[in-house]
Amino acid sequence: MVGTVMMVILGLAVAWALGSIVLRALAWIFMGAALISTVASIPVPGAAAATALVCWLLGHGLFRLKYGFWRSQLLGAVLP
Secondary structure: OHHHHHHHHHHHHHHHHHHHHHHHHHHHHHHHHHHHHHHOOOOOOHHHHHHHHHHHHHHHHHHHHHHOOOOOHHHHHHOO
């Protein structure tokens, strides 16, 4: 039980420290994979674009929560 609690706390600390970078990087990886699949005529699941968008939004939202401003100029213009 104590080990599980420690792992959850450690996971949350790592997510807080590196979460925005990792989530934004995952969004680029998902979009790159979808683009390569499209060029190679491989069917792309519809959830791939939605997953990339969610990762991008969560990454920027976490950055906003931590630092108080939007990392993306696009989100800064759309959301005050």
